[in-house]
Amino acid sequence: MPAVMKDRSEIVPRASGKVLELGCGGGINLQFYDRSKVESLTGLDPSAELLDYTRSEAKERGFDMEILDGIGEAMPFADASFDTVLTTFTLCSVQDGKQVLKEMRRVLKPGGKIVFLEHGRAPDKGPEKWQQRIEPAWKHIAGGCHLHRPVSKLIEANGFTLGDNGGHYAPKTPRWLGWMEFGEARPS
Numbered sequence: 001m002p003a004v005m006k007d008r009s010e011i012v013p014r015a016s017g018k019v020l021e022l023g024c025g026g027g028i029n030l031q032f033y034d035r036s037k038v039e040s041l042t043g044l045d046p047s048a049e050l051l052d053y054t055r056s057e058a059k060e061r062g063f064d065m066e067i068l069d070g071i072g073e074a075m076p077f078a079d080a081s082f083d084t085v086l087t088t089f090t091l092c093s094v095q096d097g098k099q100v101l102k103e104m105r106r107v108l109k110p111g112g113k114i115v116f117l118e119h120g121r122a123p124d125k126g127p128e129k130w131q132q133r134i135e136p137a138w139k140h141i142a143g144g145c146h147l148h149r150p151v152s153k154l155i156e157a158n159g160f161t162l163g164d165n166g167g168h169y170a171p172k173t174p175r176w177l178g179w180m181e182f183g184e185a186r187p188s
Contacts (some may be wrong), residue, residue, distance in 0.1 A: 003170045004180075008032050008088060011117040011182050017083025020107065021091030022100075025050025027057030035127035043080070043187040044075060045065040057169075072100035076089050080109045088117040091151055093144045101158035105187050113186045114160065120151035123167070151181045160185035 015021075015067050021029060026042030026146035033041065041063060051067055058065040070076050072094050087105045094100045094144050104114055122128045132146040138147050156162055165183020169175055 001098055001170065003172070003175070007170075007180060007182060011115060012086065013037070014115045014184060015084040015086045017112075017184050018081065018109075019084045019086060020044065020075075020077070021086045022075075022104070023087055023093075024067065027061075029062060029088055030054075030057050034187050039083075041065045041079075044070045044072070047066070065076045065097050071095075071104060071150040072141050075103045075107055077092070080112075083109055084114070086116070087114065090118065091116065091154070092119045092120060092146050092149055093142075093186050095144070097149065097154050098158055101127045101155065102158065108187060110158035110169050111186070113163075114155070115184050116151070116155070117180065117182040118151040119147070119149075119170075119177065119179055120149050120181050122169075124135050124176060127169075127175035127179065134176060136178055146175065148183065151167050152183075159188050170182045 008029060009032050012029045013034040015033060017039040019038050019041050019121060021043045023045055025045035025047045043054055048069055051069060054067050068076060085108060091097055122131060134188050135147045139145060141152060152165060163184040163186060167181040170178040170180055
């Protein structure tokens, strides 16, 4: 979707230093990194098939990237390993959002940040009501995606302070599916 790619093109370049991309499957974000700001890039995803795409895309784009099979709830990294953790359309599908955010805090260096672009709970009652209705079936057909997860509130409730963030409905997308939240957050 062009609107989602535009959002990615504005969010991904905010990643800097030693970067962990959580949910890197497919390698779709590689085209948007500002290489002058990225010291190293590591990817983590639970899908072996998608990781093959990421490896192929990284090779094609000339990225020397460590790509690992794993989950956000149990990241295989030492404490204080990364300056940035990037997530795009990942927090909606993790099993335990609180545990993933706890792990993000653990692997971030002091002064580090998370950069995110996620869809989540709509702020308006009509779309939000439809999200509640559709989510049980949606999770089964969309890889565990939770349409109704309040992303920014989840981040704040788990030890982060939101910085430059915002949200909007994606154009030409049903409102129950189109609420996007994006920005940065740092450990409180």
